[in-house]
Amino acid sequence: MTLRQALLALIEAGPTTGYDLAKQFDRSVSYIWHAQHSQIYTELRRLERDGLIASEVLPRGSKELATKRAYRLTEPGAAELVRWVAETETPDGVRDPAYVKSTYLEYGSAAVARAFFRAHRRYYESLRDRYEAHIDELQARATPLLRRRLERAPADSHDAIVAFKVHAYHGMVARARAEIAWANEGLDLVATLDRDAGRGSMLTPRYSD
Amino acid sequence: MTLRQALLALIEAGPTTGYDLAKQFDRSVSYIWHAQHSQIYTELRRLERDGLIASEVLPRGSKELATKRAYRLTEPGAAELVRWVAETETPDGVRDPAYVKSTYLEYGSAAVARAFFRAHRRYYESLRDRYEAHIDELQARATPLLRRRLERAPADSHDAIVAFKVHAYHGMVARARAEIAWANEGLDLVATLDRDAGRGSMLTPRYSD
DNA sequence: AGCTCCATGTAAGTCGTTACATGATTCA
DNA sequence: TGAATCATGTAACGACTTACATGGAGCT
Numbered sequence: 001m002t003l004r005q006a007l008l009a010l011i012e013a014g015p016t017t018g019y020d021l022a023k024q025f026d027r028s029v030s031y032i033w034h035a036q037h038s039q040i041y042t043e044l045r046r047l048e049r050d051g052l053i054a055s056e057v058l059p060r061g062s063k064e065l066a067t068k069r070a071y072r073l074t075e076p077g078a079a080e081l082v083r084w085v086a087e088t089e090t091p092d093g094v095r096d097p098a099y100v101k102s103t104y105l106e107y108g109s110a111a112v113a114r115a116f117f118r119a120h121r122r123y124y125e126s127l128r129d130r131y132e133a134h135i136d137e138l139q140a141r142a143t144p145l146l147r148r149r150l151e152r153a154p155a156d157s158h159d160a161i162v163a164f165k166v167h168a169y170h171g172m173v174a175r176a177r178a179e180i181a182w183a184n185e186g187l188d189l190v191a192t193l194d195r196d197a198g199r200g201s202m203l204t205p206r207y208s209d
Numbered sequence: 210m211t212l213r214q215a216l217l218a219l220i221e222a223g224p225t226t227g228y229d230l231a232k233q234f235d236r237s238v239s240y241i242w243h244a245q246h247s248q249i250y251t252e253l254r255r256l257e258r259d260g261l262i263a264s265e266v267l268p269r270g271s272k273e274l275a276t277k278r279a280y281r282l283t284e285p286g287a288a289e290l291v292r293w294v295a296e297t298e299t300p301d302g303v304r305d306p307a308y309v310k311s312t313y314l315e316y317g318s319a320a321v322a323r324a325f326f327r328a329h330r331r332y333y334e335s336l337r338d339r340y341e342a343h344i345d346e347l348q349a350r351a352t353p354l355l356r357r358r359l360e361r362a363p364a365d366s367h368d369a370i371v372a373f374k375v376h377a378y379h380g381m382v383a384r385a386r387a388e389i390a391w392a393n394e395g396l397d398l399v400a401t402l403d404r405d406a407g408r409g410s411m412l413t414p415r416y417s418d
Numbered sequence: 419a420g421c422t423c424c425a426t427g428t429a430a431g432t433c434g435t436t437a438c439a440t441g442a443t444t445c446a
Numbered sequence: 447t448g449a450a451t452c453a454t455g456t457a458a459c460g461a462c463t464t465a466c467a468t469g470g471a472g473c474t
Contacts (some may be wrong), residue, residue, distance in 0.1 A: 002306045003433085009313050012414045019453050033309050034302020039434060041455060060453075066442045068453060078416035085317040088328050089306060092463095093243020094336075094381075097211045097298060100242050103377045104218050106362075106370045108294040113373075119297050127303075153315075157412045160402045161315045164322075167398055168312045171391040172303075178387050182380040189376055193369050203366045205221045207287035212461085228425050248462060250427055269425075275470045277425060301435095 003035050003043055004052075005084045008077050011053055013149040015072040018044050024145045031134060032172065044071060052077035102186065106203045110194040114187060121183035128176035135169045138162060212244050212252050214293045217286050220262055222358040224281040227253050233354045240343060241381065253280060261286035311395065315412045319403040323396060330392035337385035344378045347371060 006029045010021055021044070022037045047053045053071045060066040073081075098120055105113040137143050141150065141162065150158050215238045219230055230253070231246045256262045262280045269275040282290075307329060314322040346352050350359065350371065359367050 001433090002304075002309050005313075006309055009316075009414075012416075017453075018455090019451095022453095029309065029312075031303065032312070033304050033306075036435070038436085038455075041453095042434095045455090061443050063443080066453075073414065073416040075416045078414040081313070081316055081414050085310060085313055086321045088324065089310075091307060091332055094240065095211075095242050097242075098300060099377050099380060100211050100215055100238065101294060101298075102380075103238075103241070103374045104214075104290070104294055105373045106366060107218075107290055112295045115297065123300055152415055153412060156406060157315060160406065160411065163398055163402060164314045165312045167391075167395060168308050170394070171308060171311075171387075174387050174391060175384070178380075178383050182376075182383060185379070186376060189372055193372060197365060197369065202369065203362055205218075205282065205287040205290045206361055207221075207282040207284045210461090226425075227427090231425095245463070247427075247464085250425095251462095254427090270471050272471080275425075 002033055003039065004047065005081060006033055007040065007043055007047060008052060008073065008081045008084075010145070011071050011073050012078070012081065013145055014152060015056075015070045017058075017068045017070050019068070021071070028134075028143065028145055031130060032168065047071075047077070052080055105190075107205055109202050110190055113190045117183040117186035117190065120186070121180050124176040124179035124183070128173055128180070131169050131172045131176060135166055135173070138166050138169065211242055212248065213256065214290060215242055216249065216252055216256060217261060217282065217290045217293075219354070220280050220282050221287065221290060222354060223361060224265075224279045226267075226277045226279050228277070230280070237343075237352065237354055240339060241377065256280075256286070261289055316414055318411050319399055322399045326392040326395035326399065329395070330389050333385045333388035333392070337382055337389070340378050340381045340385060344375055344382070347374050347378065 006025070007021065010016070010024055010029070016024065018041050022040045025035065025040060044053070048055055048071070051074060054074050055069045055071045057067050057069050060068045098116075101116065105116060108116075138146060139162070141147065146162070146165075150161065153161060215234070216230065219225070219233055219238070225233065227250055231249045234244065234249060253262070257264055257280070260283060263283050264278045264280045266276050266278050269277045307325075310325065314325060317325075347355060348371070350356065355371070355374075358370065362370060
């Protein structure tokens with residue numbers, strides 16, 4: 001139940017088509033909440049069914065053989081957005097595939113463990129870069145989405161709108177850095193274990209008792 | 210596909226019943242990968258269906274009217290564990306409900322934002338404490354699961370087994386600390402915005418264009 | 419007699435993934 | 447004329463959640 005509200009928030013920035021929305025999504029929320037286009041379309045129809053958004057069919061192109069569908073927020077949709085923000089959600093349990101695997105690296109060789117931590121580091125380095133780039137865009141108020149958003153909002157709220165988003169992405173950067181540090185410590189650990197154990201080292205799982 | 214391998218790894222520590230497994234799970238892996246008992250039972254049957262584990266029905270209690278079912282790892286199961294550890298997984302997209310909401314806090318009052326960050330801090334403080342307690346248990350090699358695990362593994366692998374797990378939980382502690390810091394910065398931000406904007410501040414979403 | 423723990427599940431539903439499917443428009 | 451992009455979906459499946467359901471064992 002987060003995709004739902006994220007879409008409401010995107011639509012709040014002004015009417016858009018599903019396709020456009022999906023694109024905006026890809027260059028904003030998706031850094032924090034990943035979703036496929038197919039899911040976005042599905043969710044949009046559900047939102048309309050539930051009366052939180054309404055749509056209008058528009059012609060498309062000069063020949064007008066094609067159409068597109070523009071969505072706008074309804075009053076219940078706006079209310080839902082406010083309700084959701086004020087609601088205290090109990091976070092769902094932690095679930096991190098990489099960390100689970102890291103607790104069982106003894107079933108692999110030192111090379112496997114090294115590859116694991118390197119891949120982890122690489123992944124979070126690229127995430128960090130994307131987050132930092134996005135922060136720059138936000139601070140410059142340069143993204144089309146943010147512009148539309150600010151146009152429709154009172155001027156004295158602009159700072160807050162930008163500041164909350166920047167703060168979120170700062171948090172994501174801090175996270176990415178923590179992951180990079182963790183991966184580096186992991187590499188150090190593998191180096192130590194490898195040295196101490198000689199070449200033999202790691203372990204084979206036993207399949208009977 | 211992580212619950213699957215986590216269960217294999219638990220079973221590798223020696224034959225156990227589903228119920229026991231679920232309990233072990235709750236005091237170990239579940240700190241990193243949350244799962245319900247009902248899901249664990251379902252997954253165990255799937256694992257057996259796929260030949261990765263095998264089970265044996267045992268009597269239970271003195272009257273022996275009841276039974277229980279003990280699972281053990283099969284050879285394909287052990288192979289799957291090794292395969293999984295060596296496999297490079299592409300991390301699934303980020304998906305964090307709290308961070309998404311934090312980018313839209315302007316739709317709530319300053320009080321709402323404050324409550325949000327306080328709840329966030331509280332949650333991660335308690336996580337941090339649990340992780341730290343678990344590290345102590347691991348380092349003392351005190352948990353029943355770890356003991357069974359070490360009993361079955363060659364002595365020269367014990368350090369690695371413990372070290373990888375401790376490293377994982379250190380990472381989780383670092384994460385929790387980062388979240389706490391982020392929440393505190395969030396509270397500072399709210400204080401600043403609230404002061405600057407006077408009492409009026411925050412925003413109402415618009416529901417038409 | 420009653421409570422807590424041991425023990426094992428099913429059923430319905432939601433959320434999300436992967437793969438497929440279709441066709442118009444714009445521009446080089 | 448062909449490629450990229452605009453535009454919108456469906457279908458099948460897998461993972462997970464929530465709620466329900468049952469009953470013996472062990473202890474006081």
